[in-house]
Amino acid sequence: MTQPAPLTDEQPIRAWTDIDPKDAVSLNLAERLDITAPLNENGERCPWPWEPQQLVGAPMGQYRCGYCMAMVMAGMPHLDYSPEERTLTRENTAEVAEWCGGRRAGGANELVAFDQFGETVYARPGDTIHRDGFGEFTIRTASSASARPVPAPEAPDGPGSAQTAAGGRTEGATGTGGGER
Secondary structure, eight states: OOOOOOOOTTSOOBOGGGSOGGGOTTOOTTTOTTBOOOBOTTSOBOSOTTTGGGOTTOTTOEEEOTTTOOEEETTSOOOOOOOEEEEOOSSSHHHHHHHTTOEEESTTSOEEEEEETTEEEEEOTTOEEEEOTTSOEEEEOTTTTSOOOEEOOOOOSSTTOOOOTTOEEOTTOEEOOOOOO
């Protein structure tokens, strides 16, 4: 198999899933940046992601990819642990809350609240919620020029309504989501 010419701006990027394993024998996606590659949990490109899908019928189940050490399933395409992020708007509050395992909050239900490390954090419209390859969430405030404390919304007194001592969140807080739905 001959190597293609160096990548130029005119060449389209190919998806690794469009290449059959038998045609990928000599490919190394760590070097071939003109072909997409799934990322492992650490954000590193898998050099040869075709291994898992070739193990159809193997009595293995879940295992670590021999090329990038990502957790994958035998007989299925390589998992992609690419990070995701979503910017919160008043229109997508319910969708973002479901995506991050949080809940709608605030007087007009325009906030997204989720629990992390025993505290509840709040994202407001314009904030970006980022999920890394490990499933941990980070809130970047809309005015990310300064790490300002963001006070928690007013909550009625009663069980489960106590606010954190810090009074909310600061930019760059991380957690695993998983609040009430």
